[in-house]
């Protein structure tokens with residue numbers, strides 16, 4: 760009887776020791792990487808490349824692209840602007856066809872004309888309508904080509920300027936930019952913090 764109890768106790772102790780061994784083993788593994796497998800899987804990409812993908816998706820959205828054209832703005836998902844209007848020397852229209860004739864500081868539900876303070880075509884230097892992601896990145900990170908704009912200025916414009924913010928409140932039945940604005944701001948911060956990296960294949964800037 761005594762012997763059986765002693766054997767039972769021993770088995771119990773062996774199992775406990777085994778469990779303890781397994782547990783400390785797990786803990787050691789955790790300590791070595793400093794992370795559990797789950798937190799590794801959800802690790803944030805700090806290279807800035809994923810952030811750029813988010814940013815360029817916004818830049819190429821029709822709400823942004825329609826003003827960032829060569830000579831004429833576009834409407835809706837990229838159709839010609841009717842009536843025909845042109846950039847003109849100050850980006851605000853040609854002759855009597857001034858943007859401000861129809862566009863004001865806010866969307867006009869009666870005429871259907873969208874609006875925001877400073878409504879004008881984007882400068883020619885910021886026409887990225889025919890460019891690839893790599894080329895747009897190159898343009899935005901090269902002040903000699905983009906009209907002397909620094910990454911900090913680009914970030915500020917997209918975070919705060921009413922022309923950019925209009926993209927999330929475009930009026931009528933226009934589709935707003937599909938990326939949430941706060942997600943864009945976070946991506947901009949990550950991209951700038953990572954040193955504004957461009958996608959592979961970007962020619963080196965001179």
Ligand code: HEC
Pocket residue numbers: 817818822823824826827850877878879880881882885908909912913914916917922923924925926927936
């Ligand atoms: C109504 C026309 C219009 C729309 C719509 C528009 N832009 Fe622009 N954008 C401009 C103009 C004009 C400028 C030049 C502003 C300046 O130099 O002060 C500009 C400048 C910029 C710049 C350079 C900012 C700087 O000076 O550093 C960026 C980046 C930009 N736009 C992004 C966007 C994004 C992103 C959207 C959409 C969410 C957008 N734009 C929508 C007209 C527009």
Ligand code: HEC
Pocket residue numbers: 821822825826832833834835836840841842844845846850851852853856857858859860861862870871872873878879880931933
């Ligand atoms: C004669 C009036 C008139 C003038 C002048 C005019 N627009 Fe428009 N614009 C409109 C109207 C109306 C709409 C709405 C069209 C629609 O969505 O069906 C519009 C739409 C737009 C849009 C489309 C926005 C979007 O994403 O759908 C842009 C961009 C635009 N105008 C830029 C300009 C610029 C830049 C100028 C000056 C160079 C200008 N417009 C001059 C009347 C005008």
